Amino acid sequence: MTPLERLEEAATAAADLGLADHARSARALADRIRQRLGFTGGLYVMALVGGTGVGKSSVLNALAGEEVSPARALRPTTEQPLAWVASDAREEVRPLLDWLGVERVVGHDRSDLAGVAILDLPDVDSVRLEHRATVDALLPRIDAVAWVVDPEKYDDERLHEYLRRLAPHSERMRFVFNKADHLEPQQRQLLADDLRGRLAADGIDGVTIDMVSALDGGGFEDLRSELSRAAEGKAIVAAKLATDAATEVDAIARAAGLEPGKPHSPLLPTKEREMAIAAAVEGAMALVDPVGVSRQMEEAVSHRARRQGGSLLARILTLFSSITGRKRRQADPGAYLLEWRRRGSLGHVLNPVRSALVKAAGAVPPATRPAVLRTLGADDAETEVTRALDRATRQSAGELTVPRSMLWPVVGFVQLLSGAVLLFAIAWYLLVIFGPGQLPVATVDVPYLGPVPTPLLLITGALVLSLLLGFVLNLHARWIGRRAGQEVAARVGEAVSRSITTVGFAGLDAVEAARRHLSSVAA
Numbered sequence: 001m002t003p004l005e006r007l008e009e010a011a012t013a014a015a016d017l018g019l020a021d022h023a024r025s026a027r028a029l030a031d032r033i034r035q036r037l038g039f040t041g042g043l044y045v046m047a048l049v050g051g052t053g054v055g056k057s058s059v060l061n062a063l064a065g066e067e068v069s070p071a072r073a074l075r076p077t078t079e080q081p082l083a084w085v086a087s088d089a090r091e092e093v094r095p096l097l098d099w100l101g102v103e104r105v106v107g108h109d110r111s112d113l114a115g116v117a118i119l120d121l122p123d124v125d126s127v128r129l130e131h132r133a134t135v136d137a138l139l140p141r142i143d144a145v146a147w148v149v150d151p152e153k154y155d156d157e158r159l160h161e162y163l164r165r166l167a168p169h170s171e172r173m174r175f176v177f178n179k180a181d182h183l184e185p186q187q188r189q190l191l192a193d194d195l196r197g198r199l200a201a202d203g204i205d206g207v208t209i210d211m212v213s214a215l216d217g218g219g220f221e222d223l224r225s226e227l228s229r230a231a232e233g234k235a236i237v238a239a240k241l242a243t244d245a246a247t248e249v250d251a252i253a254r255a256a257g258l259e260p261g262k263p264h265s266p267l268l269p270t271k272e273r274e275m276a277i278a279a280a281v282e283g284a285m286a287l288v289d290p291v292g293v294s295r296q297m298e299e300a301v302s303h304r305a306r307r308q309g310g311s312l313l314a315r316i317l318t319l320f321s322s323i324t325g326r327k328r329r330q331a332d333p334g335a336y337l338l339e340w341r342r343r344g345s346l347g348h349v350l351n352p353v354r355s356a357l358v359k360a361a362g363a364v365p366p367a368t369r370p371a372v373l374r375t376l377g378a379d380d381a382e383t384e385v386t387r388a389l390d391r392a393t394r395q396s397a398g399e400l401t402v403p404r405s406m407l408w409p410v411v412g413f414v415q416l417l418s419g420a421v422l423l424f425a426i427a428w429y430l431l432v433i434f435g436p437g438q439l440p441v442a443t444v445d446v447p448y449l450g451p452v453p454t455p456l457l458l459i460t461g462a463l464v465l466s467l468l469l470g471f472v473l474n475l476h477a478r479w480i481g482r483r484a485g486q487e488v489a490a491r492v493g494e495a496v497s498r499s500i501t502t503v504g505f506a507g508l509d510a511v512e513a514a515r516r517h518l519s520s521v522a523a
């Protein structure tokens with residue numbers, strides 16, 4: 001990572017941590033670096049641009065003192081973009097070259113131009129502006145653009161039209177007047193002055209113009225030493241800015257409670273964080289009360305079973321419990337869930353969260369503590385936690401279904417039949433007792449008991465059957481109810497603990513992630 005990239009990453013981390021001032025000053029420094037340095041590394045990167053055939057490749061070859069880039073008399077040529085870089089600086093320019101789509105890199109060991117990288121980009125041309133890397137796009141990313149011109153094309157109107165547009169960037173431009181071998185010595189001065197005049201008319205003043213001949217090598221000593229001086233100057237500025245950037249990154253790291261150079265440690269040790277979560281979840285469980293929800297579910301199942309499969313008496317009692325609101329109070333898990341707030345104060349949830357966050361913020365310097373505390377979410381923990389529990393309970397309540405069974409209506413039907421038999425037998429008795437005259441009562445011979453009146457047998461049978469069915473129904477309903485209750489309790493418990501962990505400690509997680517990133521950036 002380059003110092004500038006580190007600085008930008010640190011600025012993002014500072015913003016994530018809520019350290020707005022630090023983020024702002026880091027971004028300002030990054031902007032300044034980008035403005036001061038074209039290529040943000042230490043190398044001085046210059047591109048040769050100009051119309052085809054002016055001699056860009058020849059100029060590069062003459063500078064290098066060897067054939068680097070093929071020069072061609074015949075046009076058009078399909079030339080490949082190329083970079084000429086000191087062998088040990090290849091990696092530094094790699095991202096720039098990738099961006100430009102330059103695949104050919106020629107390394108060199110010239111000590112006088114070790115700090116210089118030269119790009120021969122045949123596509124970058126004042127005429128063929130449709131190409132990807134136009135000079136406008138290139139200018140902010142490199143240190144200099146050397147316009148190569150020749151005696152024929154230096155006053156080309158299209159070139160000057162383009163130059164007028166680029167005039168605001170003239171401090172990053174230089175001119176290489178090539179093919180000086182075509183000119184007499186006095187002519188050279190004349191044409192150089194003419195070019196200077198035309199540039200001044202374009203709004204470009206004070207640029208360097210080098211008269212050279214790539215053919216005989218004239219003028220290259222001067223050009224080389226100028227480039228090498230420019231590279232030295234650039235390296236000094238770049239080093240100073242890199243130091244500034246590193247200082248800024250360190251300052252941000254310190255503001256986040258990190259010791260630059262030391263291994264990263266979290267604001268809140270994992271153990272304490274887990275304990276705080278456990279305490280907060282426990283507090284939330286006391287309010288939401290999954291066990292109570294489970295009990296209500298069990299009751300609700302029981303209620304439904306009685307309504308569908310109970311005896312006449314049981315049905316009347318069920319109806320009664322609905323009317324008096326007893327059912328609502330004791331057998332409505334959904335309503336019970338939604339009333340969680342009535343069961344106590346939020347303190348048991350919020351206190352562990354808040355004290356964990358305050359403790360975490362204690363690990364950063366006092367100056368940045370309030371900002372970090374805010375990012376940790378301490379200010380709106382109450383609203384957030386309330387909202388999260390509301391959401392969790394509402395969702396759990398929405399998902400609730402009181403189970404039913406096919407068995408219950410069948411039992412209910414048999415219960416009704418046995419109720420009818422019972423009523424019939426009672427009516428029989430009443431008729432026998434209060435009816436007119438002496439009515440004969442049929443009897444059934446029962447072993448050991450002898451003849452037993454049929455109505456009595458019916459009454460007994462109906463009652464025994466009804467009790468038996470009621471017992472079985474209750475057993476079945478309890479079994480289903482308990483299972484449903486346990487499931488609900490588990491689901492609610494899960495939802496509550498998830499929402500407390502994510503909401504109560506989301507700020508802490510975000511802050512820790514930003515600090516981890518910052519620590520790797522500052523390392």
Ligand SMILES: Nc1nc2c(ncn2[C@@H]2O[C@H](COP(=O)(O)OP(=O)(O)O)[C@@H](O)[C@H]2O)c(=O)[nH]1
Pocket residue numbers: 051052053054055056057058059070071072073074178179180181182212213214215216
């Ligand atoms: N007389 C003369 N010819 C040159 C000079 N520089 C380049 N040339 C010729 O100009 C033509 C185009 O050169 P080249 O470097 O391929 O131009 P590019 O298209 O800008 O890369 C070639 O035939 C070169 O030999 C120079 O200084 N003097």
Ligand SMILES: [Mg+2]
Pocket residue numbers: 056057058069070071072079120122
């Ligand atoms: Mg070329």
